[in-house]
Amino acid sequence: MAKPVAKNTNDNMNEYYFHNYWYQFNNFLSTFIPISILTGLCVAIGSAFAGTFGMVMALGFATALNFTIYYFSADIVLAMYDAHDISCEDVGYDKELILDELVSDLANEYGIPKPKVNIVEKGFLNAFATGRNPENAVVVATRGLLDRVKIDPKYNNTIMPDANFLTKKELKAIFAHELGHVINYDILVSTIVATMAGALGIVADYMRQASIWGTRDNEDDSALGRVCMWLVAAIIPVIASVLQYTVSRSRESNADCTGANIMGEGQSLASALKKIHRFSKESPLKYSVSKESEGLVGATKHLFIADPFSSDASDCCTGSQNPFDVSDLPDSNESTLSYLFSFFSSHPDTRQRVQDLEGIDHRMVRKI
Numbered sequence: 001m002a003k004p005v006a007k008n009t010n011d012n013m014n015e016y017y018f019h020n021y022w023y024q025f026n027n028f029l030s031t032f033i034p035i036s037i038l039t040g041l042c043v044a045i046g047s048a049f050a051g052t053f054g055m056v057m058a059l060g061f062a063t064a065l066n067f068t069i070y071y072f073s074a075d076i077v078l079a080m081y082d083a084h085d086i087s088c089e090d091v092g093y094d095k096e097l098i099l100d101e102l103v104s105d106l107a108n109e110y111g112i113p114k115p116k117v118n119i120v121e122k123g124f125l126n127a128f129a130t131g132r133n134p135e136n137a138v139v140v141a142t143r144g145l146l147d148r149v150k151i152d153p154k155y156n157n158t159i160m161p162d163a164n165f166l167t168k169k170e171l172k173a174i175f176a177h178e179l180g181h182v183i184n185y186d187i188l189v190s191t192i193v194a195t196m197a198g199a200l201g202i203v204a205d206y207m208r209q210a211s212i213w214g215t216r217d218n219e220d221d222s223a224l225g226r227v228c229m230w231l232v233a234a235i236i237p238v239i240a241s242v243l244q245y246t247v248s249r250s251r252e253s254n255a256d257c258t259g260a261n262i263m264g265e266g267q268s269l270a271s272a273l274k275k276i277h278r279f280s281k282e283s284p285l286k287y288s289v290s291k292e293s294e295g296l297v298g299a300t301k302h303l304f305i306a307d308p309f310s311s312d313a314s315d316c317c318t319g320s321q322n323p324f325d326v327s328d329l330p331d332s333n334e335s336t337l338s339y340l341f342s343f344f345s346s347h348p349d350t351r352q353r354v355q356d357l358e359g360i361d362h363r364m365v366r367k368i
Contacts, residue, residue, distance in 0.1 A: 037243055061202060073187055074131040074138045077300060083118040083140055095146045102172045103139055106179050109262055115139050115182065119146070125279045128303040129178040130187065137182040139175055148279060159271045159323055166275055173259060173268035177305055180258030186251045190302070193247045197240040207233035241344065248302045248346045256353055257360055266361030270354045271323035276306045277350045302346040324358040326351045 069076065077083075086096040100117050107114040115129070115137035125144040131137035150165035157169050166174075181187070207229050260266035301308055329351040332342040342349065348356075 070132055070187065074136060077128075077130045077303065078118060078138060078140070080300070081120045081122070081140070083120045083138075086117050086119055094151060095149055098149075098151060098168065099141060099146065099171065099175070102168070103175055103179070106172065106176055106262065110179055110183055112137075112179070112183060115179070117141075119143060124308055125276050126304040126306060126308055127174050127178055128300075128305065129181045130303060131182065132187055133185065134182050137179075139178045139182075141175075144279075145171075145174075145276075148275075159268060163275055163278060166272060169268050170272040170275070173263050174272050174305060176262045177255045177259035177269060180255035180262070181251070184251070184254055184258060186255065189247065189251060193244050197244050200236050200240045204233045204236040207236075245302075245344055245346055249348045252305075252347050253353070253356060256357060260357055260360045266357035267323040270357040270361075273306060273350050273353055273357075274323065274329070277329070280306070280308070304347075306350070307345065307347045324354060324361075326354050329354065 086100055096117075096119065103117050104114045112134040115131065115134070116139075118138055118140045120140055120142045122142045123144040124142055125148055127139070127141045127145055129137060129139045145166070148164075148166050149168070149171050150162075151168060155167045158167060159170060210226075210229060212226075212230075256266075256269060259269055263269065330338075330349065331351050332338050332345075332349040347353075
């Protein structure tokens with residue numbers, strides 16, 4: 001049974017804005033600037049090629065579509081994954097009950113209502129949160145994640161050297177991150193960005209059609225004009241995607257920071273992220289889900305704590321017992337090509353996230 005919501009008295013959360021203000025400010029800019037650029041592109045390009053009325057129609061349609069999705073986001077995503085509540089009679093495993101207790105404890109620490117806890121019967125290891133606000137939030141764990149959790153009183157409050165299993169403390173850190181998304185209203189932010197990107201997509205589609213069939217006014221119906229219009233139409237979705245992924249990465253980093261602060265340290269989440277990264281290498285997604293489900297996971301990968309398709313890890317987490325050791329994690333900056341590809345990633349690379357968590361860990365006031 002859910003515990004009553006308590007007033008947040010966590011000292012680490014009270015110090016949160018003082019010890020990490022620069023980190024928070026950078027993440028704010030990483031969200032605000034792309035949204036501003038998307039808004040400017042919507043107005044400028046829409047007005048130039050579709051006219052004021054066309055732009056208003058495109059933006060209105062995208063807004064209606066995305067905010068409908070936003071309002072029903074939890075129900076839509078849970079239905080897509082056929083998720084079920086852990087309170088179902090056919091589920092009675094100890095790990096599910098422990099997860100429910102952890103989420104309840106975290107909700108009390110955050111000072112929010114306890115979210116519903118659901119399970120997705122998929123073999124890959126991951127977790128996500130959905131819901132438009134704390135009152136309607138749902139946190140989800142995959143079956144593969146729970147299967148890797150080792151419940152042992154000896155290791156419950158430690159970071160276990162054995163990289164093959166997650167401890168109870170690491171499991172809590174994962175869901176501290178997910179509840180960070182909830183209190184930061186990341187679903188709302190993602191919806192706003194998706195609305196702008198969707199409106200640009202509609203305008204780009206109009207421009208592609210116009211480049212082939214011409215425009216009504218025929219002001220510039222030359223071959224050169226049509227080619228230029230087609231090129232702009234091809235570039236717009238790429239720019240929108242890059243900006244959308246930029247926001248996604250900044251929200252993931254922000255949730256890492258929020259989760260680390262509620263935990264009182266960053267090493268538990270760093271260790272958990274490294275292990276999930278390694279598990280993804282050992283059991284690639286294509287072996288954990290069907291071909292049909294792989295498309296679904298791809299469409300919703302931005303929801304997860306780690307990119308489900310990230311299987312480029314070397315033999316990370318092998319040997320070192322230091323959760324902040326990144327020597328065996330791939331670096332997205334090691335080559336120009338990998339750096340360019342990182343702009344189309346929904347998550348920061350694990351190496352960067354672990355390094356950021358180390359910095360947060362060193363600056364924060366620890367729990368006693």
